Amino acid sequence: MAPPSYFMGLSAILFCIGVAGVMLRRNVIIIFMSIELMLNAVNLAFVALGRAWGSVDGQAIVFFVMTVAAAEAAVGLGIILAIFRNRATINADEFNLMRW
């Protein structure tokens, strides 16, 4: 059984990759996937620490996160689809109507 710090390290790395994806990529689908990556990095940290401390709370939280992520994916993809229909693009730089 690997020590929890390994899991935490992996979780941190995954999270940073997700952040970098959100900040740097322009494709909205990729940004969306990066957000999922960040969520799952957190999930990993939860289950790892839950197991390390012998608590079930970590696993329970993960189920909530996954449920919310599913709902979020449905709403988010719906929005992306709607935008694509109107603008014929999924480049995040193009979506700047709500500006000064």
Added chain:
Amino acid sequence: MAANFPLGLILLFPALGVVFNLFLGPRTSRGTVNAVGAGVIGAAFVAGAIAFLRLLAMPAGAALVSTLWPWIEAGSFRIDVALRFDALTAVMVLVVSGVGTLIHIYSAGYMAEDEDYARFFTYMNLFVLSMLTLVLADNLLLMFVGWEGVGLCSYLLIAFWYTNPQFAYNGRKAFIVNRIGDAGFVLGILTLVSVLASHGVWTLNFMDLRAHINLVGPAMATVIGILLFVGATGKSAQIPLYVWLPDAMVGPTPVSALIHAATMVTAGVYMIARLHFLYDLGPDAMEVVAIVGTVTSFFAATIAITQPDIKRVLAYSTISQLGYMFMAVGVGAFSAGIFHLMTHAFFKALLFLCAGSVIHGMSGEQDMNKMGGLARKMPITCATMWIATLAITAIPPFAGFFSKDLILSGAYTSGHFALWLIGLITAGLTGLYMFRLIFMTFHGISRVEPERAHHLHESPSSMTIPLIALAALSVVGGWVGLPEGVLWGNVFSHFLSGSVGVFKPSLEVSEFMLSTLSLVFALSGLAIAYLFYIKYPGLPTVLAWRVRAFYQLLLEKYYIDQIYDTMVSRPLFFIAQYVLFRGIDHYTIDGLVDATGITMEVGGDAARRIETGNVQHYALVYLLGAVAIAAFYLYLVLR
């Protein structure tokens, strides 16, 4: 001692008239408004007459009093809305309401073709109400309410035909000049209160003031007297604040009669007579009053000689006659001043109403150069105007003779020879300008324009009856003040002695001599007028040409209006327009407000640039925030 009489009734009737004419007047018929407007003043006169009879039955020096309600109570300072009816007030109330009634009756005829008769009678009733408040007040503060009231009403009535900008301007002029005087009046009241308060006496009640007046030293009495006199110069049209009165004649003629005779201008003389105990204490203030009065009297008379406008001549004659009244109260002959006030009210009201009748008959013409020979067409107006003129020029046995004689002998016997001499010359000038008016208007050849001559007619009976009544008063009105020793003597002075004291001459002279002398001057004025305007009608033009510079000076009223305009009005307008309005209001205050707005606008414009609309920019800021919070906790943990 004091007896009870509901003095409030004297004020209640005109007040009801004001309310009725204001709210119901426009909805009822012209006849109703006329009847109510004149009736309420008549009712006030009847109430005043009953109070007068009650007063006569009481011992000399007594007064009727009634307290209506408490007004101001602050510690030991207490002012009631209280009325006091003594001999002086009795004279004033009877004159104001009596002459006022006749003027109101006349107005019914004069305003017969005016649409705004309800508004007219509202203002007229309010005017009489204010003046009655002024004379009935038992304290200075309530008197000041009436004092301001007549100022307001004069403004409303002078600018009655407000659609003419010149008339509206003249109304404002009257109001503003009066305000300048009122400022002095207020300062006088405040000084009086504070001086007495420093001795622990808090009062403005006339009786209490009289009892404690010795607490005010002669120096302060002089100061207060002069400050109050500043108010009087505004209200009673004396130098230097007389300029509003000649312009006040643009109002309907009954208004001029009311202002010049019954209400308004007599207020200043009344105020000084009412506060005679204060003026007795400050002889220097009395001197100022006497000198200003005398100089005004002469000054206005010289202007009156050249004016072509019939009402303007009468306006300057009022200023001149008021000067006589101030001369009288200034030399200590208070009852003589009030006596002249009364007789002047009769004949000046008559003169104005006659002038109004002439103007009415002439379809609005006021220039005497376009009159002449009206005697045949307007016999009643002509006869009554003759009586009024004989009265004002002090020809016996008409009313003005007795009162003016008392004033001049008062000036002489109190040792004011210079004032007496000027008064005598002014009496001659009075004869000149008044008979000039009579001859130019009613006699000689007619210079009436043909289309006006066609309409020329005697006025209706509602106008001529008041004329006849006032003419009768102008004849007999002076007989209550005969010289001592003749028939019943001077009952008027005896009646007033309880209110204003007795005049004590400092030297003895033959009354007969003085009277004869003033009569000679008056008759020589008449004679010169006859020579100039009947015998040799070309003479005035020749003389005016010979001394044209002087004639021009008089015709232009010594350029006083122009001087005031240049020295006072224009600088004030300039300061108001460029310093106060442009400089302070427009640039400073508006500038500050605008600068606040501009700062917000520019700042907002800069700040909103961070709202790019790009969602990744927002995410970056969010990330930075999260990192900052994480760094902060990390710092707390690792510290």
